[in-house]
Amino acid sequence: MRISTAQFYESSAANYQKNFANAIKSSEEASSLVRVNTAADDPVGASRLLQLGQQASLLSQYSANTTSIKASLGQAESVLTSITNVLARAQELASGAGNAGFTDDDRKANAAELAQIEEQLLSLMNTQDENGKYIFAGSQGDTVPFTRNSDGTYSYNGDQTTLNLPVGDTMSMATNTTGWAAFQQAINTSRSQVSMTAPTVDDGRVTLSNGQVSSNPKYNSEFRSGEPYTISFLSSTQFKITDSAGNDVTSEASQNGTFSSSKGAEAQTVSFRGVDLRLSINLKPGDATPPNTEIAGHSFTLAAKPDSFNVSRSPGNPSTAVVTGASVSNTNAYNASFPSGGAIIKFTSATNYELYASPLTADSKPVSTGTMAGSTATASGVNFTFSGAPAAGDQYVVAVNNHQTQNVLDTISQLRTVLNTPTNGDPIAIQKLNAGLQAGMANLASGANQVASAVSDIGGRGSALEIQNETNMSLSSANTQTQSAIRDSDPAEVMTRLTLQQTMLQASQLAFSKIAQLGLFNKV
Incomplete structure (x- = not known):
């Protein structure tokens, strides 16, 4: 086989360049101790480094x-x-x-x-x-x-x-x-209320507090299902409780509806279906002993506090009309359709209005509609009384308070009212004060x-x-270690490889110079 001088030089140059490039790469790796700089260095390792990064x-x-x-x-x-x-x-x-x-x-x-x-x-x-x-x-x-x-x-x-x-x-x-x-x-533990129904004029002999909820499960499952209740005093030692259907449920009250008149103004606790009531008997001079005639005939209604409403006008309303009062007029309609999370009344004309669930958006659809009757607007079973004439474009925000929960700020505000109400030593006023304090503290x-x-x-x-x-x-520590294991070089291995490549480079240089001297003209 004949090898031309050009072929020899080209082959030698290519080998030399390859060895030189390997040595340079190893030298850079020895300097940085980074093995994988590009995907070409280690395709699998580079992919894994990307994931780890x-x-x-x-x-x-x-x-x-x-x-x-x-x-x-x-x-x-x-x-x-x-x-x-x-x-x-x-x-x-x-x-x-x-x-x-x-x-x-x-x-x-x-x-x-x-x-x-x-x-x-x-x-x-x-x-x-x-x-x-x-x-x-x-x-x-x-x-x-x-x-x-x-x-x-x-x-x-x-x-x-x-x-x-x-x-x-x-x-x-x-x-x-x-x-x-x-x-x-x-x-809110104070979400029941008591109202006297007889006698027409309160004689002060029997006082009954609005009550405190002592058991939420019993209140929600038992009390609410039978309200409103009627508490009728039969004598100086016995009262009767009937539910909304007229059923006698006195047996569910503490001591089966018995109480003592001899304790006078001292409050007695009556527990009924998760509600604790404070009962006080305030006898007057000349009352009989026992005071059956004086106590019998007193009656009260007991029920959950009805929902209340706070209504405010929107600042941009065309008119200055405001809502001065709101109350439920149709319980069935109210329970069926009035938005529990609050509502917005929007007037489409001076007399026509629409009720929406709050907040009002572009996609909102009216819950109910109506027309003003005098100064009253009735929407979903609630009467809203207006002072002034509404105008088209007016909006009113309605906040509903169902009394199930209560903000602590409202509690303190109510407690302040109780403390600011003078008693002047009146036993009945003191009883109301104590009931109010009990409700506030609870x-x-x-x-x-x-x-x-x-x-x-x-x-x-x-x-x-x-x-x-x-x-x-x-995970971060493990991530750092794994990246280092893939990316970083072993210093001993790099230096050994670099020394070998430098030696090979020197050897190829020496071999080239020796072989180059074997030309024919050197023998002439």
């Missing part, structure tokens, strides 16, 4: 989300703890006001401090974060969550939406606590329990967050 980015974002959630939860917990302390002081004031030695002035002093507590609570419940967002407004961070209505009650303007952030591949965590969950869902305890539940929920989320964060840190 994506996982590392997610883990980094999870870490950032965890930090953000911790900060939000920490602020919410701090505010809720402050609210708990404020409520504890309110409970002390309410408890102290029941002291027999307290005068009307003493109770007014407590009421004045409760007014300051009410303002402090309102401020805390409207707390903003460092970005100016209201932390208890749900997803409505730019909306003031709690506002005072014209009648002194309070409304929640936020929503029930929690803002979630992912903290793991299969786990998301709520960053906020809504005011609805923390404050609006406190069980609802304060309910509100405090709801706040404590919210704090507990934050603590649970914090614990879960810590566990997930530890898991993420372990």
